[in-house]
Every structure is written in C-alpha cells, then in structure tokens.
Amino acid sequence: MDSQVSTIKGVKKIEATKKQPHAGGAFIRNILKKNTKGTGEIQIKELDESVLKKRLVKLDQELEDYKAKCAKYKKENDWYREEIETCQKDTADYIMYLESKKNEKLDAIQRLTESNQKDMDMYLLKRKKREEENQAKISGY
Incomplete structure (x- = not known):
C-alpha cells in the first residue's frame, strides 16, 4: 500500500490507495479540529462512517x-x-x-x-x- 503524507493547516493527511473523503471541506476540517484535543492528530482515513455517526450522536446530544x-x-x-x-x-x-x-x-x-x-x-x-x-x-x- 503506497501512502503519501502531506500537511494541510497543521492536520496530517495520509493519502492511500483507498478512496478518502475530501479534506477540503469545512465540515471535515472542523471534525479534525474537534477530535485532535489530547489524542494526537487524526488522519483522514480514520474518518469512516462509524466515527462520523458517533460524532453526530454526540453533537445531537450536545444540541x-x-x-x-x-x-x-x-x-x-x-x-x-x-x-x-x-x-x-x-x-x-x-x-x-x-x-x-x-x-x-x-x-x-x-x-x-x-x-x-x-x-x-x-x-x-x-x-x-x-x-x-x-x-x-x-x-x-
């Protein structure tokens, strides 16, 4: 698996051969900012559906x-x-x-x-x- 590492505004982005979500959207950047507290950097490939659903549930509860x-x-x-x-x-x-x-x-x-x-x-x-x-x-x- 070839992967390439690049940095966008302090967020580590790993490009792999798998299809990745687009990192240019404000939604993804916001999620990346929110989830980097104390856990280290979150990589784009870690943002799968289950993570997003958990985040949605958490946001719904906060709302x-x-x-x-x-x-x-x-x-x-x-x-x-x-x-x-x-x-x-x-x-x-x-x-x-x-x-x-x-x-x-x-x-x-x-x-x-x-x-x-x-x-x-x-x-x-x-x-x-x-x-x-x-x-x-x-x-x-």
Missing part, C-alpha cells in the same frame, strides 16, 4: 443539552420578569397607600391647625371683651 438549558433559562428569565412586574406593581400600590396616609395626616394637621386658630381667635376675642369690661368697671367707679 439537546443546549436546548434544555435554553428552555430552563428562558423559564427562569420569564419568572424574573414576572417577579419584577409584581414588585413594581406592589411598589406602586404601596407608594399610593403611603401617599393616601400622608394626605390623611396632612388633612388632620390642617383641621387641627384651623381649629386651633379658631380657638385662639375666640380666646383673644373673649380676652379683649373682658379687658374692655374690666376697663369699663374701673372707669365707672
């Missing part, structure tokens, strides 16, 4: 894992959005409640102030009348 993670994170994100909306609504309701209580207290203060002012005016009026009566009694003697 399913990522889809599951995506669904999980989407649900979590939706929950956080609902929680934010609920908190914002609760905050707005609480602010309205506090403002109504503040307005009630301000109204009570206003009523007390007006009542106090009326009482003070009445007191001053009665005092003035008493002083005038006392002055009249003193002048009349």
Whole structure:
C-alpha cells in the first residue's frame, strides 16, 4: 500500500490507495479540529462512517443539552420578569397607600391647625371683651 503524507493547516493527511473523503471541506476540517484535543492528530482515513455517526450522536446530544438549558433559562428569565412586574406593581400600590396616609395626616394637621386658630381667635376675642369690661368697671367707679 503506497501512502503519501502531506500537511494541510497543521492536520496530517495520509493519502492511500483507498478512496478518502475530501479534506477540503469545512465540515471535515472542523471534525479534525474537534477530535485532535489530547489524542494526537487524526488522519483522514480514520474518518469512516462509524466515527462520523458517533460524532453526530454526540453533537445531537450536545444540541439537546443546549436546548434544555435554553428552555430552563428562558423559564427562569420569564419568572424574573414576572417577579419584577409584581414588585413594581406592589411598589406602586404601596407608594399610593403611603401617599393616601400622608394626605390623611396632612388633612388632620390642617383641621387641627384651623381649629386651633379658631380657638385662639375666640380666646383673644373673649380676652379683649373682658379687658374692655374690666376697663369699663374701673372707669365707672
């Protein structure tokens, strides 16, 4: 079996008399890059149907894992959005409640102030009348 070794972008390629997959495709280069981690270089002749099927199964499993993670994170994100909306609504309701209580207290203060002012005016009026009566009694003697 005559074989010739050549290198394409750091990947060892062995050309043999058997029919080999075309090494120029991005798919094959990607597979070669993925499978060279820690195992040494992978040669084109090692990429037979069973290796590709295993890789496909592995990629399908990774895809399913990522889809599951995506669904999980989407649900979590939706929950956080609902929680934010609920908190914002609760905050707005609480602010309205506090403002109504503040307005009630301000109204009570206003009523007390007006009542106090009326009482003070009445007191001053009665005092003035008493002083005038006392002055009249003193002048009349």
